Amino acid sequence: MVVRVGCRRAAGLCGGLSRRIHHQPQRAPAAKGLLAAQCERGLFQEVFPAQRAEEGLPALLEPGQPPQTVYCGFDATADSLHVGHLLTVMGLLHFQRAGHNVIALVGGATARLGDPSGRAKEREPLSEELAREHALGLREGLRRLFDNHRQLFWPAAGGARWGEVMLQDNAWWLGREPVVGFLCRVGGRLRMGTLLSRQSCQARLRSAEGMSLAEFLYPALQAYDFLHLHRHHGCRIQLGGADQMGNIMSGYELVTKVTGEDVFGITVPLITSTTGDKLGKSAGNAVWLNRDKTSPFELYQFFVRQPDSTVERYLKLFTFLPLPEIEHMMEMHAKEPEKWGPQKRLAAEVTKLVHGKEGLESAKRCTKALYYSNVEALEAMSDQELQELFREAPFAELLLEPGMSVLDLCRKANAIPDGPSGYVPFVFFNTSLLYELHLYISRNSLLTEGLLCSVLSYIKTTSSHPSEKSISEVLMICLPILQTQVGEKHRCRTH
Known part of the structure; x- marks a missing residue:
């Protein structure tokens, strides 16, 4: 029984x-x-x-x-x-x-x-x-x-x-x-x-x-x-x-x-997805606890994205926080839901347990860079974090010639499709934006100890007209590019 x-x-x-x-x-x-x-x-x-x-x-x-x-x-x-x-x-x-x-x-x-x-x-x-x-x-x-x-x-x-x-x-x-x-x-x-x-x-x-x-x-x-x-x-x-x-x-x-x-x-209890399927390898929806498979950022985001309907239960299950503290947290969340306080605390506690303090700091740094356009966070990101953040993106290692622009670099890396098929062939300029074949470049010309930090967004659309474009995927590409000097060549990695 x-x-x-x-x-x-x-x-x-x-x-x-x-x-x-x-x-x-x-x-x-x-x-x-x-x-x-x-x-x-x-x-x-x-x-x-x-x-x-x-x-x-x-x-x-x-x-x-x-x-x-x-x-x-x-x-x-x-x-x-x-x-x-x-x-x-x-x-x-x-x-x-x-x-x-x-x-x-x-x-x-x-x-x-x-x-x-x-x-x-x-x-x-x-x-x-x-x-x-x-x-x-x-x-x-x-x-x-x-x-x-x-x-x-x-x-x-x-x-x-x-x-x-x-x-x-x-x-x-x-x-x-x-x-x-x-x-x-x-x-x-x-x-x-x-x-x-x-x-x-x-x-x-x-x-x-x-x-x-x-x-x-x-x-x-x-x-x-x-x-x-x-x-x-x-x-x-x-x-x-x-x-x-x-x-x-x-x-x-x-x-x-x-x-x-x-x-x-x-x-x-078994942990299930929003569709009711058991989370795991067999179901094909596993969120791994190994950094080589799921980065601290991805684990952090999995818990940050939990809906209000599950976050209180998950705080009780996945953390050691006292129940009165969880109850108070949910009361504050009811008053200020836009702050996502319980979700952020849940994500922080789990990420710290799984990946330690360094893993939690990495997850927060990647979150600031990707979702809050934080330049300092971008500069602080390591090569490992860039690789983890864009695990599925194509990877190329190129020589950065003196005077080469970010746009030239992207063309050399074949980041811009050759033909207009499936993309909108139009160009729009202003002081900070360039649209060309749906390549969007936002350049922060910020030199800190010889470091030029540039952020690229590659936007894939399903529409043929910019006013009707439906963005199905946005891939942020962070390129820390060393400031070049005349006659020198530097090796630059790009996704």
């Missing part, structure tokens, strides 16, 4: 925990009302098994009790985490803040089988080498998150004792597990009827493609992870996304049958 923590039936679980620990010594300030606090924030969605969780889980987490160990798995189906993973990471961080030990388990072995949960068809198989590379990328990404959390958010927690963090990879034990031995020890403990009754299994069996044996055995391998971590690290709580409840149930079944001890599962 599953209990949904965020609804009325869970009020006893959350409220009871708060009452019992009200006057007891605390292991850490965050430990008081851990379940109740996360119920209120909406982070913990379901607890399994319901009856035992209501009785046993609050007792395990009470201050004065030994620290518990909680784990969450991240299959290495890609070499980076994405925003869809961030809520489970937040769950681990809240446990760590409460003084409990956390294990971030990378699924280097299970990724090769592929989790069928929520999927309409089987994943493409991963080679052992690729799975190993992906697992390394995930471990590095998780390490950055925990390091940023410790360095940038620990002082705000009052210096309380936090739990330990362990990074594990199930390839370290599943890769050495003999097939026959595994089936004897694990297969005999799990019931076919129970596995077949899972929603993920039922949906795939009804599909035209069906379900492979590898996918069917996936819950057994994940269940064995829980058993392994329970035996070697005393882990009694598994955390996962809402779509992982079936796998969590299998782990509970295996651990309780083998050890006779109570263990628990907690799920967090």
